[in-house]
Amino acid sequence: MPDLLRKAVDGERLTFDEGVALFETRDLTALGQAADAVCRRLHPEPYRTYNIDRNINYTNVCAAVCDFCAFYRKSADADAYLLPRETLYQKIEETIALGGDQILLQGGNHPSLKLDWYEDLLRDLKARYPAVNLHAFSASEVWHFHKLNKLPVREVLQRLKAAGMGSLPGGGAEILTDRVRKAITKNKVLTDEWLEVHRTWHQLGGRSTCTMMFGHIETIAERVETLDVLRKLQDETGGFTAFICWTFQPDNTRLKDVSPAGGFEYLRTQAIARLYLDNVANIQSSWVTQGAKIGQLALFFGANDMGSLMIEENVVSKAGTVHYQTLENIRRSITEAGYVPRQRNVFYEYLDTAA
Numbered sequence: 001m002p003d004l005l006r007k008a009v010d011g012e013r014l015t016f017d018e019g020v021a022l023f024e025t026r027d028l029t030a031l032g033q034a035a036d037a038v039c040r041r042l043h044p045e046p047y048r049t050y051n052i053d054r055n056i057n058y059t060n061v062c063a064a065v066c067d068f069c070a071f072y073r074k075s076a077d078a079d080a081y082l083l084p085r086e087t088l089y090q091k092i093e094e095t096i097a098l099g100g101d102q103i104l105l106q107g108g109n110h111p112s113l114k115l116d117w118y119e120d121l122l123r124d125l126k127a128r129y130p131a132v133n134l135h136a137f138s139a140s141e142v143w144h145f146h147k148l149n150k151l152p153v154r155e156v157l158q159r160l161k162a163a164g165m166g167s168l169p170g171g172g173a174e175i176l177t178d179r180v181r182k183a184i185t186k187n188k189v190l191t192d193e194w195l196e197v198h199r200t201w202h203q204l205g206g207r208s209t210c211t212m213m214f215g216h217i218e219t220i221a222e223r224v225e226t227l228d229v230l231r232k233l234q235d236e237t238g239g240f241t242a243f244i245c246w247t248f249q250p251d252n253t254r255l256k257d258v259s260p261a262g263g264f265e266y267l268r269t270q271a272i273a274r275l276y277l278d279n280v281a282n283i284q285s286s287w288v289t290q291g292a293k294i295g296q297l298a299l300f301f302g303a304n305d306m307g308s309l310m311i312e313e314n315v316v317s318k319a320g321t322v323h324y325q326t327l328e329n330i331r332r333s334i335t336e337a338g339y340v341p342r343q344r345n346v347f348y349e350y351l352d353t354a355a
């Protein structure tokens with residue numbers, strides 16, 4: 001095994017330059033073996049996990065413009081929507097009936113809904129479904145609430161938390177460098193702002209996930225820079241529960257001419273993330289974008305978790321690619337890989353009893 005991989009397997013921290021150097025290798029097998037060794041060191045238990053939740057995109061109206069997004073609409077567009085409460089209740093009740101314990105509430109950055117609208121929504125949902133975790137509002141939305149309401153980020157998050165927000169999703173990170181963000185997004189949270197939202201949430205005692213969407217206009221160094229700022233924030237707060245990466249899906253977006261990254265690129269990037277993010281405990285497979293087969297292989301390239309059953313997905317599917325799996329398939333993927341499947345919550349606590 002090359003020295004750099006050995007270093008990471010032995011638990012030594014990789015430098016930024018070493019992270020970039022790892023991308024020079026095309027030896028996917030060696031990267032996978034190293035990432036798997038780290039994953040097994042961090043997770044020696046015979047389990048691999050999944051959770052059951054539902055993505056509810058309460059609105060597609062968005063004040064930002066992202067070149068990679070096929071989901072957003074402007075208020076006057078014929079297919080702009082804001083879901084009525086009754087629809088939300090119905091979706092949550094279906095999720096509970098399927099054994100789910102969480103909903104991921106994300107929308108566009110709605111230009112006119114004020115903070116009290118979101119507080120009222122969270123309070124209502126929490127009162128009706130107290131056992132359901134509200135994994136709610138990406139850093140992009142939270143930053144937007146801060147700007148629109150002219151309130152400090154801390155106050156926005158404190159109020160959302162008091163109203164029932166249970167955890168903060170890691171969406172809206174894409175690539176955390178301002179060169180990339182300014183090139184492909186407009187009116188959207190920048191790097192330090194994304195980090196500030198998560199930092200503040202962690203300081204308030206909250207936990208969040210972190211993400212990277214790659215394979216568009218970023219350089220390899222910018223991928224490593226993204227991992228680097230996440231690692232630094234995790235050193236500071238310890239508040240990230242998991243990292244998830246996926247490849248950009250170009251259909252129906254302004255970047256439709258970008259050739260989509262394949263399974264090789266996905267697996268090697270995830271493996272390098274496992275080696276680089278030595279302080280993030282969990283990595284989720286992105287079978288939703290990669291399909292069930294590559295998603296299963298991800299369990300041998302650093303992932304210890306299959307992510308969510310994802311009863312509903314609206315954002316990636318608008319960009320052309322989305323894969324669905326039954327719970328049985330997810331459990332079988334884990335069993336075939338030699339592990340026992342366990343259902344967990346957002347905090348990685350088991351919700352079932354070991355067989």
Ligand code: SF4
Pocket residue numbers: 062063064065066069070071072107108109140188
């Ligand atoms: S990615 Fe999010 S912030 Fe950007 S346009 Fe789409 S919905 Fe809006």
